[in-house]
């Protein structure tokens with residue numbers, strides 16, 4: 215494609231039931247931001263659009279769980295997400311939301327146009343209805359017994375125990391989670407987008423005309439086509455969303471997948487009255503940045519909608535990324551297994567670019583990839599500090615030291631200097647080509663190669679050894695080093711905008727564009743500002759703290775998923791009353807020799823003083839238990855344990871991870887008191 219007149223960049227709308235994490239950033243928002251910043255630096259006409267996706271059942275469920283309105287949920291997360299994007303330097307032209315008035319209007323008009331044109335197929339289906347709350351039930355609002363594994367708590371769309379996807383009508387003895395009553399099947403009318411009718415058009419458009427798309431995207435589309443596209447309902451029975459703008463559709467809203475992508479259009483309308491030139495002019499190049507879970511919606515469903523409407527352009531590319539994992543585990547909002555952007559910004563002030571750098575270097579462009587805190591530390595210390603920061607600092611400090619902070623004159627250029635300078639346009643071209651093809655990792659590597667080149671140049675020329683004898687030569691070397699620094703500031707802006715900004719301030723450089731890249735960005739005599747360190751070392755303890763935080767999450771998850779053991783067989787009171795349980799006090803304690811788990815205890819039971827062997831040594835040291843009041847079963851038949859006769863048993867509570875705790879009266883009582 216030739217250079218288009220303008221660009222429309224969209225980034226997947228984050229779902230407003232949780233904050234943003236590093237997986238979202240690496241998958242969607244960092245690539246879209248790098249690309250947008252690059253186009254702006256090149257002087258292209260570009261707008262970057264995003265906003266919160268605020269409809270759908272998960273939001274209504276979260277609202278119900280927290281006892282607030284869906285609007286309160288989306289207000290909360292919309293503001294967290296918007297704020298953290300801003301602080302992280304994601305430069306959208308607008309960050310809107312699908313609960314806005316403009317969006318309701320746009321989405322309704324869009325539906326209405328397709329409805330009036332007879333695009334939809336109407337279909338009546340049977341759906342569960344809760345007669346007590348007078349509401350049709352979304353799949354997630356129905357629980358029942360799984361027909362496959364008999365799990366009594368399966369959901370209407372899935373059994374989380376055996377992993378089978380279900381239809382609500384598959385469940386045995388279904389129950390409404392709203393009222394607890396048994397739902398009844400009731401007829402309901404819905405509108406369907408007949409994707410099957412669009413398949414020939416979509417197949418030609420993607421498989422023949424967009425062979426240039428990333429292989430992961432192209433492959434997923436092809437497998438959807440191979441399965442055969444099916445009509446998809448565009449409406450739902452729900453009280454949260456954009457009402458279906460048709461008579462007789464009371465209580466129905468647009469299905470969230472239909473309304474969300476229209477959010478891109480609404481946001482553009484909100485941004486500019488000139489919105490139509492971005493959406494309806496064939497000279498606009500539209501690019502959707504998304505994660506792989508959104509491929510079907512952006513490559514098949516939304517294009518079918520746009521095509522059906524008739525006046526819109528289609529995306530030119532959909533460079534979807536795969537997923538980022540965290541420390542070897544799938545990132546999960548519900549399990550809290552994530553590095554949350556708003557927390558990172560609090561815990562690592564001023565280090566936006568370190569995260570941007572690490573996530574770009576590990577971007578899951580062609581396959582799933584992993585984020586680890588160790589790698590984060592290494593990339594900061596061995597690359598940002600040791601290569602980029604070190605080079606810039608040396609060039610700046612030496613110039614201040616030898617030339618009062620003024621860019622020195624070029625005396626004469628050696629062959630070696632020429633070789634170095636010739637690398638600049640080559641690296642620029644390579645960065646451009648990689649960015650234009652959405653290869654962000656490779657582009658970042660080339661940027662760092664420029665910093666490496668600078669480091670090598672200073673190491674090879676050793677200006678600090680020449681300053682006494684050849685000050686003119688040193689002037690040339692530092693001039694070239696400063697030119698490399700200035701190029702790093704320009705070429706680095708899309709990737710590391712905060713660093714580029716600080717570099718420009720240090721270099722006293724304003725108004726740079728991509729076209730300034732070259733060997734004479736700074737003229738001789740130009741006054742520099744003071745140097746400051748761009749990056750600082752990240753210590754082991756910082757990384758350990760983050761790992762400990764993740765470990766705590768893991769432990770909490772494990773205990774949360776651990777179910778209590780089922781009740782034992784019933785006993786009579788007579789059977790229970792045979793047990794003689796008393797309060798006692800530990801008088802002495804010692805570890806049983808050659809064991810790790812056993813403590814030998816001397817207990818005052820009120821009845822007598824006796825020896826008990828107890829398997830608690832892993833959790834308690836002898837001096838921690840002496841003086842403690844305990845509950846002891848005293849009429850248990852004596853047993854010999856490791857050669858010691860044990861007379862009774864101390865009662866302990868055992869939690870999910872096997873940790874033991876004493877069972878004690880809540881206030882001290884006389885030894886020998888009966889527990890019954």
Ligand SMILES: [Zn+2]
Nearest residue numbers: 360363373376
């Ligand atoms: Zn099951």
